[in-house]
Amino acid sequence: MHEADSKETEQQIEQRELGKELNMRLMRFQRPTWPAVNEITNLRDEINRLFEAPFAEWARGSDVLNAWSPAIDLYEDKDNLIVRAELPGLRKEEIDISLHDGTLAVSGERKHEKKYEGSETAREERFYGKFQRSVELPKAVNPNAVKANYKDGVLTVTLPKTEEAKPRQIAVNAS
């Protein structure tokens, strides 16, 4: 997690969404909404066609072009840190959450299933495969009281801060 990310201006977001700027962050976190993503997808198709079978197979399996990197947000309130991850189309059993050394890791796998017999793919923009994201927590949390909830494709992890990490009001004594 970089400091610069959180300071990104609305304008920068806008610019990237319009596909004017394509940087390496795309590999780490793929914003599902850019027209640029479609261009990349088309490019991948082109590459696959170019290389034919064995290479195409390799390219499909490669993480470079296919990595799924879900968006993660971090919030803080008085008592908790709250992590929100966009993980559409998973079952709650398919999500793994772990906490280690002040880092929260969310991982899982979305399997590619062919649901309808004899269907032909006309368009495929969704990502499949394994994902793993981790967030360094800025405050100490109580690992035994962490709660996770998965609803409408959004995972919300609530991590209560330790007593020491909570803000405290200090009474001023009159002398």
Added chain:
Amino acid sequence: MNAVTQKEAQRPAAREEQNGASRGFLYPQVNIAETKDGYLLEAEMPGVNKESLEVLLEGNELTIVGHRNFEVPNAELLYRESVPRDFRRSFVLDPAIDTAKINARVENGVLTLNLPKAEQVKPRKVVVE
């Protein structure tokens, strides 16, 4: 194919997206599959449920809109990767689709649309006598 899909749909949808972006909409990622009976469209819309989803049909243009709520009460945002906007995307439908029979369901933030083809346009085997 002259479908829900590819080129015919891509251009108007792409234009829609540019206008959409300036009005504050996001473009959901979709998969589209065709079978002999119809089309299956899946759209990723995390944070959208049955109540916050709209599927609009105007002539042969289908539009999906998903409203979302990002608010965490009394909390401060420290870091954001998600784009806090609603989803919207339009598709030009294959005329073979029987629009009266379209059905939609949303589960775990994924919208699944079933777009069956009308009976008379399905491929049929003619028996040779």
